[in-house]
Amino acid sequence: MAEVLVLVDHVDGAVRKPTLELLTLARRIGDPVAVALGAGAEATASVLGEHGAVKVLTSDAPEFADYLVVPKVDALQAAFEAVSPAAVLVVSSAEGKEIAARLALRIGSGIITDATDLEAGDEGPVATQAVFAASYTTRSRVSKGVPVITVKPNSAPVEPAPAAGTAEALTVSFGENATGTKVTSRTPRESTGRPELTEAAIVVSGGRGVNGAENFPLIEALADSLGAAVGASRAAVDAGWYPHTSQVGQTGKSVSPQLYIASGISGAIQHRAGMQTSKTIVAINKDAEAPIFELVDYGVIGDLFAVVPQLTDEINTRKG
Helix, strand or coil, X not given: CCEEEEECCEECCEECHHHHHHHHHHHHHCEEEEEEECCCHHHHHHHHHHCCCCEEEEECCCHHHHECCHHHHHHXXXXXXXXXXXXXXXXXXXXXXXXXXXXXXXXXXXXXXXXXXXXXXXXXXXXXXXXXXXCXXXXXXXXXXXXXXXXXXXXXXXXXXXXXCEEEECCCCCCHHHHCCECCCCCCCCCCCCCCCCCCCEEEEECHHHCCHHHHHHHHHHHHHHXXXXXXXXXXXXXXXXXXXXXXXCCCECCCCCEEEEECCCCCHHHHHHHCCCCEEEEEECCCCCHHHHCCCEEEECCHHHHHHHHHHHHHHHHC
């Protein structure tokens, strides 16, 4: 089978879940060849091999940490030239999409971003996307060059499929632009103990109906009972009730969890654009005419200050 390049998203050798999802999709169209870059790259080989990578190309050059984006593009291009793959898959994060776009431009290929599914086709991989604020679903393929495709987290299951996972050093020649933007400092993000919002299997979000930052602990308690991430609507963020890093929507983060619970969120198109591809959607809102009820799988018409604590207590009781 043809080989498929998969750019690995990892932190000091700990592979993040969206990369394992990419390996599941890559196996549908070929033999996955993983590309791991930066500190701890070689340590990823075992886990990647367990999930289908036939080979892991690694490089731990300091440029990946010291400079932004371009060194990774140089490395991915080097891997592309060494492997001649049938496709290149990248996690659909802000950095991932920039890397993918730069690579596509360099190799003269088409690009598909924010895919939610991938399958083999007679003329190349066919990607599924949710477009126009997730109001439509499209299926498309790249018609020029080798497809470069970014895939949203939670688009595929993580499926172990033991393969060789042989680690090989990747030789990278960095171009003059690789050192154009230097990282001058880093500040560790404060850990909440909750899953990363864009990768979480369950997301609980609060909106204008929460009626103040002092009430967001209700949303957090429900999220913690489910092992979920906490999100917020733009209205809640603009009011200063919750950090912008937790905003879900067109100008925030796009999520696609297995379960999305919207509490006190009316369902404006801006918010729907960021969560409408969730597998199951539950809304809690006292306004029976709220637009959010047009797209939910389950709706609760009621006061969130009564419903959310009861739901949290019931979940905790069943867990206990």
